[in-house]
Amino acid sequence: MSAVEKMTPAEARLARVTLPEGMGPARRAALDRLVAMGLPGRRDEYWRWTNPTDLIAPEPVPAAPFVDDEPALFGDVERLKIVFRDGVFDAEASDDLALSGVEISRLSEARDVNWASGLYGTLETAGQTPVERPFAALNTASAEDGVLIRVTGKVETPVNLIYIHESESSDAILHHVIKLEEGAEITVLENGPAGARANLVMEVDVAKSARFHHIRVQGRDHERRMLTGIFARISEGALFKSFTLSSNGALTRNECVLDIVGDDANAHVAGAALGDAKTRPFHHDDTIFITHGAERGESRQVFKKVLKNGAQGVFQGKILVKPGAQKTDGYQISQALLLDEDSQFLAKPELEIYADDVQCSHGSTTGAIDETALFYLRSRGIPTEEATALLVLSFLADAIEEIEQERFRDEIVTRLEGWLARHRS
Amino acid sequence: MLEIKNLHVKLEEEDKQILKGVNLTLEDGKVHAIMGPNGSGKSTLSYVLSGRDGYEVTQGEAHLNGLNLLEAEPEERAAAGLFLAFQYPVEIPGVGNMTFLRTALNSQRKARGEPEISAGDFLKLVREKAKSLKIDAEMLKRPVNVGFSGGEKKRNEILQMAILEPKMCILDETDSGLDVDAMRLVSDGVNALRDGTRSFLVITHYQRLLDHIKPDVVHIMADGRIIETGGPELALEVEKNGYAALLDKHGIAQEMA
Numbered sequence: 001m002s003a004v005e006k007m008t009p010a011e012a013r014l015a016r017v018t019l020p021e022g023m024g025p026a027r028r029a030a031l032d033r034l035v036a037m038g039l040p041g042r043r044d045e046y047w048r049w050t051n052p053t054d055l056i057a058p059e060p061v062p063a064a065p066f067v068d069d070e071p072a073l074f075g076d077v078e079r080l081k082i083v084f085r086d087g088v089f090d091a092e093a094s095d096d097l098a099l100s101g102v103e104i105s106r107l108s109e110a111r112d113v114n115w116a117s118g119l120y121g122t123l124e125t126a127g128q129t130p131v132e133r134p135f136a137a138l139n140t141a142s143a144e145d146g147v148l149i150r151v152t153g154k155v156e157t158p159v160n161l162i163y164i165h166e167s168e169s170s171d172a173i174l175h176h177v178i179k180l181e182e183g184a185e186i187t188v189l190e191n192g193p194a195g196a197r198a199n200l201v202m203e204v205d206v207a208k209s210a211r212f213h214h215i216r217v218q219g220r221d222h223e224r225r226m227l228t229g230i231f232a233r234i235s236e237g238a239l240f241k242s243f244t245l246s247s248n249g250a251l252t253r254n255e256c257v258l259d260i261v262g263d264d265a266n267a268h269v270a271g272a273a274l275g276d277a278k279t280r281p282f283h284h285d286d287t288i289f290i291t292h293g294a295e296r297g298e299s300r301q302v303f304k305k306v307l308k309n310g311a312q313g314v315f316q317g318k319i320l321v322k323p324g325a326q327k328t329d330g331y332q333i334s335q336a337l338l339l340d341e342d343s344q345f346l347a348k349p350e351l352e353i354y355a356d357d358v359q360c361s362h363g364s365t366t367g368a369i370d371e372t373a374l375f376y377l378r379s380r381g382i383p384t385e386e387a388t389a390l391l392v393l394s395f396l397a398d399a400i401e402e403i404e405q406e407r408f409r410d411e412i413v414t415r416l417e418g419w420l421a422r423h424r425s
Numbered sequence: 426m427l428e429i430k431n432l433h434v435k436l437e438e439e440d441k442q443i444l445k446g447v448n449l450t451l452e453d454g455k456v457h458a459i460m461g462p463n464g465s466g467k468s469t470l471s472y473v474l475s476g477r478d479g480y481e482v483t484q485g486e487a488h489l490n491g492l493n494l495l496e497a498e499p500e501e502r503a504a505a506g507l508f509l510a511f512q513y514p515v516e517i518p519g520v521g522n523m524t525f526l527r528t529a530l531n532s533q534r535k536a537r538g539e540p541e542i543s544a545g546d547f548l549k550l551v552r553e554k555a556k557s558l559k560i561d562a563e564m565l566k567r568p569v570n571v572g573f574s575g576g577e578k579k580r581n582e583i584l585q586m587a588i589l590e591p592k593m594c595i596l597d598e599t600d601s602g603l604d605v606d607a608m609r610l611v612s613d614g615v616n617a618l619r620d621g622t623r624s625f626l627v628i629t630h631y632q633r634l635l636d637h638i639k640p641d642v643v644h645i646m647a648d649g650r651i652i653e654t655g656g657p658e659l660a661l662e663v664e665k666n667g668y669a670a671l672l673d674k675h676g677i678a679q680e681m682a
């Protein structure tokens with residue numbers, strides 16, 4: 001047997017990592033980190049409930065692209081489109097990367113002089129402690145494309161990252177760096193499945209008094225496997241707000257590591273996931289880590305999952321309040337609505353508090369449709385399936401409420417209604 | 426016409442008989458009241474008629490204008506014109522009252538083979554009905570019954586009734602928890618719907634609601650049966666003497682009440 005044949009899948013994956021040009025030191029450091037920690041196994045504390053095998057495998061599991069007939073997401077919104085096709089920037093389909101108040105460049109064209117070179121991989125590195133996130137290090141080391149966005153003013157027009165999946169075997173690795181200067185504001189929209197397998201990392205540096213809004217819709221593909229990592233640093237008086245809608249997908253793991261480093265900052269992260277494993281598997285995992293390292297910080301985690309026909313949901317959410325982070329207000333809720341007895345939700349809420357004057361709460365519930373409410377609706381003439389759909393929307397409402405801008409909220413609700421209409425009984 | 430014959434109902438999960446042979450015929454356009462001590466089975470009767478799970482009919486039947494109620498789904502009963510104003514209206518966070526009302530109305534229309542109401546006509550309809558019940562626009566925008574006071578919830582039930590225009594309305598203790606003013610609003614709302622063909626079954630513990638909504642017939646229910654039937658004077662008698670004498674007369678132990 002040759003040496004190659006004896007390698008484990010993880011070793012084979014690591015052996016294949018190549019470092020693209022640009023961001024050289026950061027990439028080499030990331031590779032060192034990656035080799036030191038290795039890829040995760042089922043015995044790793046935060047991988048017990050989500051099987052990393054398909055994310056580790058040297059080649060992605062083939063995944064058929066899904067073609068939907070819905071109007072383009074955010075299509076009515078004036079936005080700057082940046083399109084990636086199977087993980088590769090598509091200049092043709094993208095708009096000019098020019099927007100007032102913003103500098104946008106491609107990672108693949110950035111050389112080490114770029115403003116981003118001091119930031120690339122930095123927040124990801126910080127996010128490796130105390131919990132290792134090897135796939136994010138893999139991403140930093142090997143991402144060939146992505147965007148570097150520097151926001152200097154209040155930007156009205158959202159930047160829309162659109163991820164198209166066309167090839168059955170694409171392995172998309174994208175790394176974005178977003179830096180909001182003091183007082184800046186931007187909305188970043190992300191949508192699409194990205195590839196047969198995708199590893200997407202976004203580092204976001206939110207400077208003093210800046211405001212970052214993020215709304216993400218992970219496409220309707222059933223077979224794609226996706227791992228995402230958001231690493232954000234939130235400074236004094238700044239706001240970070242992220243919402244994700246996931247419907248379908250064989251495997252999704254959304255990690256979000258938020259670091260509140262300045263006083264009076266806000267960090268809100270929310271998600272709504274809908275899975276129906278009737279014809280294809282659905283496994284969805286939200287793994288969140290919020291660190292309060294400054295005073296009077298407010299954080300919210302609001303996660304809701306609707307699971308049917310054996311779909312699986314995981315939530316691992318932690319609030320860490322460091323010594324001195326007084327008057328912290330941390331809130332966390334994770335809830336699953338199981339539409340049958342085959343579906344499953346596993347939740348691990350964690351609080352670790354080293355300051356005495358803080359207010360933190362967390363809750364997790366798993367439940368079925370409320371029979372009393374269902375009867376109330378039916379007694380008014382609403383048929384069971386439609387009544388159930390209304391109650392699902394009712395269940396998801398708190399998560400949707402986390403979206404600040406009404407136009408996006410409405411669009412998300414429309415997509416939810418579409419999914420519910422397609423997945424009746 | 427609502428016809429209930431020898432209705433026997435037990436709890437599905439428990440060996441507990443709740444209705445023990447209820448007979449009642451309610452003609453079109455009439456108002457019947459059912460009074461009775463707590464626990465006598467009044468709410469159970471209203472739930473069984475509207476199709477709530479958890480009960481098992483062991484004997485008897487119930488028909489509304491020829492529809493076998495006991496075999497129909499709750500939504501079919503609603504489309505056939507049955508409406509229950511709940512004793513405890515249910516809160517549904519995240520679903521706007523307007524969405525709820527429109528979905529209900531259109532579902533019923535669809536079931537009856539009628540066209541859906543246009544958004545404009547619907548708005549007009551709701552505004553008009555809401556106004557007479559002193560329900561403000563703010564309350565219509567809020568999620569169904571969430572953050573409503575007791576009185577607001579009951580008014581919201583009557584609003585639904587006014588919009589859905591059922592043929593047969595069952596009101597389960599709609600007066601409970603209402604102050605005098607709220608009671609007047611609700612009764613006026615109900616009386617406005619009395620058109621000579623619509624029927625009402627008014628369940629109440631107290632006589633005072635019947636001062637406002639004047640019944641044609643009054644039934645007294647105890648221990649799962651209708652033990653007395655009479656005119657409005659029967660309600661006054663109960664008001665004066667309480668249920669004790671009646672229960673005694675029928676040999677029903679007080680602790681049952």
Ligand SMILES: Nc1ncnc2c1ncn2[C@@H]1O[C@H](COP(=O)(O)OP(=O)(O)O)[C@@H](O)[C@H]1O
Pocket residue numbers: 436443461462463464465466467468469470479
């Ligand atoms: N779902 C239920 N589970 C247990 N007991 C019930 C249930 N529904 C009704 N009952 C019992 O049946 C009897 C009648 O109740 P109910 O119909 O609510 O009476 P009323 O409305 O006249 O006060 C009571 O003894 C009550 O406790």
Ligand SMILES: [Mg+2]
Pocket residue numbers: 467468469512597598
């Ligand atoms: Mg009752």
